[in-house]
Amino acid sequence: MGLRTLVLRVALVACTLGAAAAQLKARCDSKCGNVSIPYPFGTREGCFRDPSFLITCNSSSGFPIPYLRKGNIRVLNISLHPAEMRVSTLVPYDCYYPNGTNHRRKSTLTLKKFAISNTKNKFYVVGCDTYACLIGNDFATGCVSVCSNLTHMTNGSCSGVGCCTTTFPQAIRNFNLSIGSYENHTHVLAFNPCSYAFVAEDGSFNFTTQDLLNLHKRPTSPVLLNWAVDNQTCAHARQNSSSYACKANSECYESEAGIGYLCRCKEGFKGNPYLSHPDSGCRDTNECATQKLCSMRCHNLDGNYTCSCPPGYKGDGYIHGSGCKFPFLEISLGISVALLVFFMLLSTLYWVHRQRTMKKLRRRYFEQNGGTMLQQFSQGQGYSERTRIFTENELKSATNNFDESRILGRGGQGTVYMGILPDKTLIAIKKSRVGGDPRQIKDFINEMAVLSQINHTNVVKILGCCLETEAPLLVYEFVDNGTLLDHIDPLKNEFSFSWETRLRIAAETAEAISYLHSYASIPIIHRDIKSANILLDHNLKAKVSDFGASRLVPLDETQVTTVVQGTLGYLDPEYLHTSQLNEKSDVYSFGVVLVELLTGNKVVEFNRPEQRNLAMYFVSLMKEDRLWEILDKRVLDQKNAEQLKEVAFLARRCVRVKGKERPTMKEVAMELQGMRAMEKHPWVKGEDPMSEESEYLLGHIPDGYEVASTSNSVANDSIQKQIASEIANGR
Template identity: 65%
Template sequence: MVFYSTNASDDYARCSSAFVEKNETLNPVVDGNLKERRESNRSKVILDWAVDQNKSSCRGACKSDNAECEESESVSGYYYCKCETGFKGNPYTAGGCKDVDECQHINLNNCLHKDRCHNTPGGYTCSCPHGQKGNGRRNETEPVVTLALLGAFTLVSTLCWAHKQRSLMQLRQRNFEQNGGNLLLQQLSQQQRYTDRTRIFTKVELKNATNNFDESRILGRGGQGTVYKGILPDNTIVAIKKSRVGGDPQNIKSFINEVFVLSQINHRHVVKLLGCCLETEVPLLVYEFVENGSLLDHLDPSKNECSITWETRLRIATETAEAISYLHSAASIPIIHRDIKSANILLDHNDRAKVSDFGASRLVHLGEAQVATVVQGTIGYLDPEYLQTGQLNEKSDVYSFGIVLLELLTGSKAFKFNTLASHFVSSMREDRLWEILDRRVLDQKKNAKQLKEVALLASRCIRVNGEERPTMKEVAMELEGLIAMEKHLQEKDKDMMKAEESEYLLGHYTNDGYGSASASFSVASHDSIQKQVAFEIIDGGR
């Protein structure tokens, strides 16, 4: 750009001075004295250039390995060469772009300590203390990023865990309500003295106790559910009953009924309820473990080769009768079991009886002689009068117990309705009792009288008219009397044997000649009496 001087002393020259300057930086009006401006060195000159409009041609002009092409800001559409970041020098000559040592300039690196900065081609790295590994400049920011990510992950995990726990709590509460937990707690609260005996187990406790309800832990399957063997943390072995179907109002009612009924009972021959779990989809009951199976298992030759003796059978019948008698007359509120059968009579390691499965049981409140209900029970054990009228009373249990007595006598199963009872009654009428008795107990001839007495008792228990049946208290007393009589006879026989031995010894050592004859007479008399008793037992009842 050229300007004419306006200084009077320079009138003789039309162009006293000239220079080049960026157009935007000069105002001819304000800066008219060009000589003064030049002498003050205030001129602004910008020199710029570009290689070519073709970027590929530009790349050919960049001779340095660490150079790159970039579009010119001042000359639009043209490109020029420049050194890459981290390099400095002439990009138009080979090897012209030299590496910049960022570690020598504190403002060019972000390392916290100078001795941890290590220069690299085009950049630098920062080492980590105490032998840790890292990537220099990135490591200074990575811990922050890592911590932020870790914090975010922890927060999300915590929120997810809290949501899951809240969902599980809601599910457990919903299951608790659906399984009748509120109703159960209400009923138990009305019997405060029994509440402490009924423990509420958690789902996790019973899951761990049964190895997640593994198939190998199954003790048996019944009409109302499956029973598992469980081991609690204190090594207590328990039986855990898992209901077959959850959510059904009738099943829930039976479950709550069983818990409440068993909470009223404390008898040595009734299986003990330890607690329950209501958090699962189907309710769970926890009982004491009775390890020797059911009476049905021991009577079935296909399941148990070793038959239980008649003495044990009679004792089991007596203990069962005692338990049912307790339910009817000694419990705080009378209880009708409604499903007495050999499968519900469990045996411990000493073959002691334990009555179980109270899901169908009913409480009989004061003033109620009988209860109208929907008929429940097991075919073959059902009281025909209850089946016809729907009126439940204590004599219904008596009938079912009578069928159990028939199973003990005959070794047969009561699977079909009234088949065993009908066959037994007809055999008694035709005086063919000895033909239908279990051969495994018939071999024991000395029990003939007991077998006859128990058969007569059973025939009274299964009479069609309930009023003609004895009470369970009377049944228990008769069975106890038979056991007591047997013990008395055994003791009497022992005393007689001792007396005979004494007489024999006295007769052997006396000189009057009567001792030996007396002893022989005594033995002969005893044998004749035994034969007479056996004849009367076999001939009786005709």
């Protein structure tokens, strides 16, 4: 047989099959009345798989009604998935009448490839003198319902009083119903002449007491049947290809009712899995048209789909995946690098270009934060020791990203934060308030240069700096007990520390300033000595801080001309008028601190009627022999009266208007240390401590006041109460 003949025969067979399929489709009814008839069901020969699936469409009543096969089981609905058929069956009954007659209606159901669903149907029995049995080939089940009146019945309840219900086994293909009465309804005939028993779809029947009398008016009940295309397993069915029901793009699965196998379309396909016709069988589902699955491009495949991104986009294209994203960052970076290479005319090798760029960037930050100035300070002063260089991340971690709760205080040059290093070391970090301000940066670098030279126990030690930020950060040792101002201000601390402690703090502070003036490698003028810049550690040891305004004085000069800078009330009046800064400017500021220690008053008080400036007010009272009126009552006592007088005279010398009349800080420190030594080792013992000098210091004590004796505890309590009373009255 030639090739041409073979091709013609194949084409003829294809045409014949296509014509047959077309004829089959054309002559098979898809509906009977309002019930759809899907294959393997059919209404005529050639339209169903086998006679078990015959649906008889009866139009004798004027409206088409479908019945299963050629019987009287009316079909209400057919579905392929799930494989179910809803049918209508008669409600059997057994009725007794007063004249002694009896009327019964029996019910028998016989199925082949169908089974009554045991999960979606129930067996109901209704009556007050009723028992009924549901009997099959290999099973029997029953239910009893009795009652004597309507009193104990509840509508909607089938618990055995007037109505009872039960279930039955799986895969029942046929059954007989048997109904009986114990006493022929003799005692309940008035309200229940009949017994009823029927299988019905779960939820289709809701018992009421009216059903006892007229349930026979309900002739039928819906029953849900399971069906299978054949009573074989999938494994056996596949062995016989000629009878295998599952067509192209479908798969076989076992019936949940245990009565055979069924077919369904594979995932990505829809249609009737029992047909091979392309219009009716399992055909591809166009997911791209029915669902939003892709972010940009969707490609329908046979039984599936795939997503993609347009050229230039990145991602898998799936909505629930990475989607499609335009690589703005990569393109921007590429353009930036290309432009940078082009305009800077650097080497074409990226590594070389990267190294040069990073070097310039590091140099720019270094110069911006005063690194060059810091180098000049270090080289010019012969300072070789290096402080630690902290990274920005280290200081952020130490301060919880500079959280507000870590702020210790705010000063003229910036904000101070508390930090905790990984080794649990506490540090203080000064951060500029105005980033990028040249003056702020200059003050920070100045403080770095000054503190780098100082090694004194009463000067706050600098630990390092950070130059990676917009403004440099300075790192100090942490001093944990606040400032001197916090302890002597009666508004902040009612119970201040003793005079002995105040004197020691004054002596330590004086030694630190004297060291700056006389013993540092280059003399240093602090320029902002005040009680708020004297910190106290846990042992109340004094620590001089805040060197942002300090100035180095060349060895061949005694004073420098600068822009006036300091704090109101502590500012040297001579420096204020001449702008000539020298060591005596710090002496004046320290003298004001001594006055604060003696009086506990504010340096500038606008509500003070006599004199707003504390130093001037203090000097005027001393000239009038009224010193007692301003001294802090919390430290005034017999045993320190002479010492208070000496410190008061020293403070008055320090705050003289003319700088040349003030003592040097070295002299001040020596005098204070001498007073402390006298306190520890008095020259004269046993004498009356209240000498003429003490009386001169106190001047004339007003009536009603007296100085407490150290040997009289009652007097001590009295003077403390009087002092508290005077503080409350504004004295």
